[in-house]
Amino acid sequence: MDAIERMKGMRTKASIVCIGGANVDRKARLLVPLELGTSHPVASAQTAGGVARNIAENLGRLGQNVALLSVVGDDHDGQWLIDATSPYVDTRLVTRIPEANTGAYTAVLDEHGEMVLALADMAIYDAVRSEWLKQRWRELGPISAVVLDTNFPPDVISWVIGQCRQERLPLCAVTVSVPKVKRLPADLAGVMWLVTNQAEAMALAGKRRLDDAIESLFRFGVETIVITRGAEGVVYATRKGKRGTIAAPAIKVIDATGAGDAFAAGFLYGVLNGHSVKDACRLGMSNAALTLQTAETVHPALTEQQLRAAHEQYFREGGE
Template identity: 90%
Template sequence: MDAMERMRDMRTKGSIVCIGGVNVDRKARLLVPFELGTSHPVVSTQTAGGVARNIAENIGRLGQNVALLSVVGGDHDGQWLIDATSPYVDTRMVTRIPEANTGAYTAVLDERGEMVLALADMAIYDTVRNEWLKQRWLKFGPISAVVLDTNFPTDVISWVIEQCRQDRLPLCVVTVSVPKVKRLPTVLSGVTWLVTNQAEAMALAGKRRLDDAIESLFRLGVENIVITRGAEGVVYATRKGERGAIAAPVVKVADATGAGDAFAAGFLYGVLNGHMVEDACRLGISNAALTLQTAETVNPALTEQRLRAAYEQYFHEGGES
């Protein structure tokens, strides 16, 4: 059974389970050009973040059943994140660890909204163990698909990949950063979709050319590869021989944080609703564009109708044919 067959009717089979990071995102946007060694006036904001959490909220806002499996601290931030996420996502499997600090991500953005520097306090995820995950995995009802980011330790990530392979569950792995891409195991059989950016793909594959990296990732066992390239759009490749590149529309950027997560969610929404990989990438790009135009990590106005309208605007009304 190929990826499309496994994913075609998922909406009737159960929840999409997102496993990974749930963070507080703190952003400071510069009001003047960045210079080393001096202070800068900024506008500061705080939003709910974390790759797995962001993807889950996007998917929930798009009308899909979605659950989140993660950990937060026993602090105020942890409860705030659960409260902010639960209107769109089943958060019953988010565990509070009293002695830990909730994960925190701090980004400094330039005047255009592009990242200058990011800082991550993610020590809480290193406390996650396989036994914790196994106990909660068994409590889920029907699972239609799994989304896994790379915040958890290697043995936990490996367990999820192997469990999805054994259970024949479609699995989308979404990378978090170049350092954390190294947490992925060397055998990736069981990964239906790998959504990553260009730097992370080449770091994982150990290659300097994108084409070589794609071939190397196929040899590791990945079925389908989608590589985001920021303003240049995306490149995709499948084991069936489908390959292509799709340009991103030009939009006014308010804040780039969360755009990659929005792409992953829009892409998965497309696949779950029967779109071929190329068209699913267009839906992902459309969702990323919607997120780029808001200061929030997840667009608060996102709906299925809004995404479909953006897709039509960017790719059928004077965009790509």
């Protein structure tokens, strides 16, 4: 299917709407061990990034109908980002903001591909207000589900959660960082799935123990909590009492950037296509494993077939 045919289909089919960040990712990978106070040889690259945008591209590559609601600057980076995303995602509602810099994320990775330092220039998102989102919301077609990251200001995030609750739309909230997790409101009723990591979950709940954090998040109104823990795997819990821990597959990591977003996309692909929470987590982990083994933020050759093959390779026992 070419890009024109795909865009025509996007206008009529229900879309997964991804709301949040769309950034330019710049990565510098150290070729030698880090020593403070001196220069280092690196291998550098630029890719399209942003949590909501990354999830949207992953889902688009997995054959899902996806629209992106975000903002970029009226600059070269903004146009480049739209051009890089449009083959997989409906970008008609990405707004160009004059005299603003497109969001940029710069990561320094050690020689093993793990992040040493990340710098985020995200001032463009602070100018977004709920009125902008209300206008864009009216321009959306049918919605099958909503994905919300925490890059936008608290009033925008609260409005989306309230609107999804009112319209009974399945909503997945995906956290971005410990500081930004506090942009989520105390009332999370309407959040069907919360995808977060351990540090962010405990910061949001105000707890020091993971079990206590999970119980607090249920009291906030979340229906299903999925907590990623890097090499230690994933913990999931549902309000209906299903809980479990899944070990991460053993792989060689090339670059960790984008792995969390790949997990969220694989998880959503699973739950929106009828898989149990447990098996959806396995699909998420399979997608993350594929991304970890590439230098790109989103796996450049991702397909449904590849994801299902990875799921079979890493989790042969199947779902619940």
